[in-house]
Amino acid sequence: MSGEESKPAVDGNEERIVQVPPSLTVRDLAGLMDVSPIDIIKQMMNDGIMANINQQIDFDTAAIVGSEMGFEIVPELFEEEDAPRAEPGVPPRWRFISDEDPANLRPRPPIVTVLGHVDHGKTTLLDSIRETNVQASEAGGITQHIGAYQIDVQGRKITFLDTPGHEAFTAMRARGAQCTDLVILVVAADDGVMPQTREAIDHARAAQVPILVALNKVDKSNANIDRAKQELADVDLLAEDWGGEVICVPISAKERQGIEELLENIFLVTEVAELKANPDRPAQGTAIEGTLNERQGVTVTLLVQNGTLHIGDVVVIGDRCGKVRAMFDDQGNRIQEAGPSMPVAILGMPSVPTSGDLFEVVESDRVARDLIAVRVDAAREAAKVSPRVITLDDIFQRMQAGDIKELNLVLKADVQGSIEPIAKSLASLGSDDLKVNILHQGTGNISESDVMLAVASSATVIGFNVEIDSAAQRLAEVEAVDVRRYHVIYRLIEDIDKALQGLLEPVYRDVVTGRAEVKAIFRIPRRGSIAGSYVVDGQITRNGLAHVLRGEEQIYEGKIASLKRFTEDVQEVASGYECGIGLEKFNDCQEGDVIECYQKEQV
Numbered sequence: 203m204s205g206e207e208s209k210p211a212v213d214g215n216e217e218r219i220v221q222v223p224p225s226l227t228v229r230d231l232a233g234l235m236d237v238s239p240i241d242i243i244k245q246m247m248n249d250g251i252m253a254n255i256n257q258q259i260d261f262d263t264a265a266i267v268g269s270e271m272g273f274e275i276v277p278e279l280f281e282e283e284d285a286p287r288a289e290p291g292v293p294p295r296w297r298f299i300s301d302e303d304p305a306n307l308r309p310r311p312p313i314v315t316v317l318g319h320v321d322h323g324k325t326t327l328l329d330s331i332r333e334t335n336v337q338a339s340e341a342g343g344i345t346q347h348i349g350a351y352q353i354d355v356q357g358r359k360i361t362f363l364d365t366p367g368h369e370a371f372t373a374m375r376a377r378g379a380q381c382t383d384l385v386i387l388v389v390a391a392d393d394g395v396m397p398q399t400r401e402a403i404d405h406a407r408a409a410q411v412p413i414l415v416a417l418n419k420v421d422k423s424n425a426n427i428d429r430a431k432q433e434l435a436d437v438d439l440l441a442e443d444w445g446g447e448v449i450c451v452p453i454s455a456k457e458r459q460g461i462e463e464l465l466e467n468i469f470l471v472t473e474v475a476e477l478k479a480n481p482d483r484p485a486q487g488t489a490i491e492g493t494l495n496e497r498q499g500v501t502v503t504l505l506v507q508n509g510t511l512h513i514g515d516v517v518v519i520g521d522r523c524g525k526v527r528a529m530f531d532d533q534g535n536r537i538q539e540a541g542p543s544m545p546v547a548i549l550g551m552p553s554v555p556t557s558g559d560l561f562e563v564v565e566s567d568r569v570a571r572d573l574i575a576v577r578v579d580a581a582r583e584a585a586k587v588s589p590r591v592i593t594l595d596d597i598f599q600r601m602q603a604g605d606i607k608e609l610n611l612v613l614k615a616d617v618q619g620s621i622e623p624i625a626k627s628l629a630s631l632g633s634d635d636l637k638v639n640i641l642h643q644g645t646g647n648i649s650e651s652d653v654m655l656a657v658a659s660s661a662t663v664i665g666f667n668v669e670i671d672s673a674a675q676r677l678a679e680v681e682a683v684d685v686r687r688y689h690v691i692y693r694l695i696e697d698i699d700k701a702l703q704g705l706l707e708p709v710y711r712d713v714v715t716g717r718a719e720v721k722a723i724f725r726i727p728r729r730g731s732i733a734g735s736y737v738v739d740g741q742i743t744r745n746g747l748a749h750v751l752r753g754e755e756q757i758y759e760g761k762i763a764s765l766k767r768f769t770e771d772v773q774e775v776a777s778g779y780e781c782g783i784g785l786e787k788f789n790d791c792q793e794g795d796v797i798e799c800y801q802k803e804q805v
């Protein structure tokens with residue numbers, strides 16, 4: 203121990219103090235408390251509150267439930283009297299540049315992402331671009347993998363994001379990041395367009411990012427450039443030399459052939475976009491990745507997209523803030539500042555952010571905390587006003603309100619043969635006001651990447667004769683993505699058609715909240731019979747619906763008409779208690795029947 207006076211031991215209870223935001227779901231609260239959501243739902247039931255896992259609850263409810271479960275619930279953010287208030291309509295994900303005075307804008311380097319089918323050479327290409335460049339530079343520093351790197355091509359810079367693949371690309375976009383100016387689509391010339399090539403194309407198109415094709419592995423004897431170009435033409439990427447607009451550069455990532463030409467073409471394609479930023483303002487951008495190691499603590503790679511980042515700056519990432527204590531470039535050199543399009547690794551954040559979280563520099567800690575409070579509020583308001591994801595149920599209203607002009611769909615089916623007729627029929631739906639736009643169609647189960655694409659592009663996922671992967675299912679639940687599966691084509695088409703016309707009937711499912719066993723029957727003159735029952739599970743509620751089960755058979759479906767404890771009317775009766783249940787228009791309960799209380803929940 204050092205000579206320092208020892209601090210009081212951490213109170214064992216301290217671990218049970220949980221910070222929660224002003225509003226959160228049952229699932230979120232369970233996560234923060236590190237308990238099962240089921241335990242929270244049970245506790246809430248005991249308190250007479252029926253909740254499902256996605257139920258939004260306020261701070262007070264969380265505090266009560268938490269304290270009953272032995273936790274101390276404290277507000278996540280302290281309130282300050284003059285903290286700015288959230289303005290309704292402030293988007294939770296802010297965008298860069300749009301509010302800059304054009305006079306302050308300067309050209310910035312392009313930011314490039316590499317996509318393509320597995321094993322077509324994305325990693326080899328990224329490595330070879332980087333190594334060629336490091337060897338060329340005099341410094342020749344030790345490269346550090348920080349998630350992105352920048353190269354210098356005769357005085358002009360290009361930034362590459364170092365995590366190839368459309369999954370990472372779309373996951374970042376789903377978090378609000380827009381940090382790719384150009385996609386390099388790597389297609390192995392010996393293999394051609396493969397399923398993930400198609401996915402990558404659709405993901406790039408959904409993001410409205412231009413595509414430059416690198417026809418790789420041309421060193422291989424079985425490389426067939428023309429065949430690859432034909433297959434690209436079949437997916438509407440017509441090569442320039444075939445009369446189209448897509449630049450295809452033959453390369454060998456392994457033998458480092460064609461790399462310079464590829465880099466030249468990056469400038470050519472991105473030149474039209476006139477990429478600009480204002481270097482003379484506090485930095486804004488995207489967190490690319492983060493790592494935690496014992497020696498250095500948390501290292502976060504930030505991609506500066508506007509402004510300039512300096513040592514000592516106070517940075518807000520999502521709902522966390524920290525101060526830039528040290529800053530490194532991708533070759534491990536300590537640097538003092540970083541301008542637009544530059545990726546830097548910084549020390550000083552309290553925790554590792556999620557890739558794609560946006561960051562910005564603010565004046566002081568105080569402003570940071572206020573901003574976080576505003577952002578949390580704004581995100582909540584925005585979630586209420588306009589959910590990010592479009593469900594078929596709300597499409598008509600959002601279309602009427604002018605919120606959306608396109609119904610984006612991700613379509614997955616069991617076989618190619620069913621995709622075409624479905625896509626064709628869907629294309630014929632819609633009107634001038636609202637078009638059906640299939641972002642991606644493919645065979646196979648609904649995957650995480652499909653759901654991610656739906657999140658990033660406000661789309662609905664439609665499955666025909668396919669399952670949904672369990673990871674995709676979890677993601678869809680967390681992100682509230684509308685995933686609909688069908689086994690009959692006309693039903694699928696009919697649903698979309700009805701949704702477009704505002705005729706889709708909401709679908710409900712029964713959620714059982716409790717069960718009671720009938721122990722005795724009391725006949726009450728003029729009021730029918732009352733089932734004297736014992737609640738064995740969950741709870742029976744006065745305004746609930748009921749099934750009566752006799753053995754395997756359901757003999758009644760209707761409403762609970764009265765609920766009493768002894769002589770008193772009550773709103774609910776929890777498990778372990780006896781009660782008298784009256785059912786609407788039903789007097790035939792028998793001893794031994796089970797009364798199942800349920801509610802209808804919209805799916």
Ligand code: GDP
Nearest residue numbers: 319320321322323324325326418419454455456
């Ligand atoms: P990724 O999955 O797209 O990142 O593909 P990789 O970069 O890991 O490459 C897959 C395999 O293809 C590796 O064995 C590479 O060495 C090989 N490869 C990549 N580029 C070339 C190339 O230009 N020519 C040849 N012959 N092989 C290559």
